[in-house]
Amino acid sequence: MTGPGKAGGLAVAWDHENGAGRQGEPLLFDTSVAHCARVYDYWLGGKDNFAADRAAAEQAIRDCPEIVPTARANRSFLAQTVQFLAAEAVIRQFLDIGTGIPTENNTHEVAQAAAPGSRVVYVDNDPLVLTHARALLASHPDGATAYEEADLRDPERILDLAAGLLDLRRPVAVLLLAILHHVDDEDNPHKIVATLMNAVPPGSYLVLSHPASDIGSEAAAKMAQNLNKIMAEKITARDRATVARFFDGLELVAPGLVRVSDWRPPAGSDAGFPAAIWVGVARKP
Numbered sequence: 001m002t003g004p005g006k007a008g009g010l011a012v013a014w015d016h017e018n019g020a021g022r023q024g025e026p027l028l029f030d031t032s033v034a035h036c037a038r039v040y041d042y043w044l045g046g047k048d049n050f051a052a053d054r055a056a057a058e059q060a061i062r063d064c065p066e067i068v069p070t071a072r073a074n075r076s077f078l079a080q081t082v083q084f085l086a087a088e089a090v091i092r093q094f095l096d097i098g099t100g101i102p103t104e105n106n107t108h109e110v111a112q113a114a115a116p117g118s119r120v121v122y123v124d125n126d127p128l129v130l131t132h133a134r135a136l137l138a139s140h141p142d143g144a145t146a147y148e149e150a151d152l153r154d155p156e157r158i159l160d161l162a163a164g165l166l167d168l169r170r171p172v173a174v175l176l177l178a179i180l181h182h183v184d185d186e187d188n189p190h191k192i193v194a195t196l197m198n199a200v201p202p203g204s205y206l207v208l209s210h211p212a213s214d215i216g217s218e219a220a221a222k223m224a225q226n227l228n229k230i231m232a233e234k235i236t237a238r239d240r241a242t243v244a245r246f247f248d249g250l251e252l253v254a255p256g257l258v259r260v261s262d263w264r265p266p267a268g269s270d271a272g273f274p275a276a277i278w279v280g281v282a283r284k285p
Contacts, residue, residue, distance in 0.1 A: 040101075040178070093167065094120045122145065171205070212243070213237035215275075251285055259276075
């Protein structure tokens with residue numbers, strides 16, 4: 001698959017094997033509206049974004065300058081936790097929901113470096129991510145990866161699709177990094193997480209990061225307010241107690257539910273960095 005073609009305010013993502021998208025038509029998406037995956041890509045230094053995404057990302061940086069190091073700390077948390085799960089917890093199956101646009105240290109790269117036979121299913125709902133599926137599918141020959149297009153608000157569909165590659169009778173790591181804040185309270189995000197974790201067996205893990213409403217300054221709140229005016233996906237930051245409920249019935253591993261900068265920080269890192277994201281890793285008993 002190539003990158004998207006541009007046509008006015010629309011982009012066309014072509015699958016050159018099939019000449020079209022999954023439904024037999026080109027994948028069309030509006031590039032005039034900022035999308036969370038592409039804004040995040042910009043903060044990480046990526047190039048797979050459009051003018052509206054860059055404008056939204058820059059507005060966020062003006063409102064809250066710490067958003068860039070916070071986004072990069074969240075990305076580092078992904079690599080740290082996948083390394084822990086593959087190397088120490090002996091997890092060999094990963095369900096990464098809201099994966100976003102590929103960058104360095106993708107889930108399958110980290111997992112398969114530690115355990116080449118690891119199997120990874122990526123899930124996202126942005127058509128632009130679909131155009132990068134070939135990169136995601138560059139698996140180690142001993143393992144396997146797949147990409148599925150689905151929305152987190154439909155966890156049953158995600159589980160059905162994931163079962164095409166993963167054996168849900170064996171432990172699975174469910175990764176929900178910086179995605180649940182795009183699920184409104186009325187869509188019951190806690191029920192979504194419970195549905196996912198109820199479908200996997202004991203020994204499975206939940207890895208979660210979530211923007212905090214009770215860390216940081218008024219700048220972060222202003223940033224979220226302004227992004228909600230211009231992005232297709234709205235942002236709902238949540239406090240520590242609300243984020244802790246996502247782990248109900250699970251056993252948090254040390255150091256528990258903490259700021260992203262405090263989750264097993266490497267020696268010499270800036271542990272005092274006020275990253276406004278709660279993170280945790282928990283095992284299903």
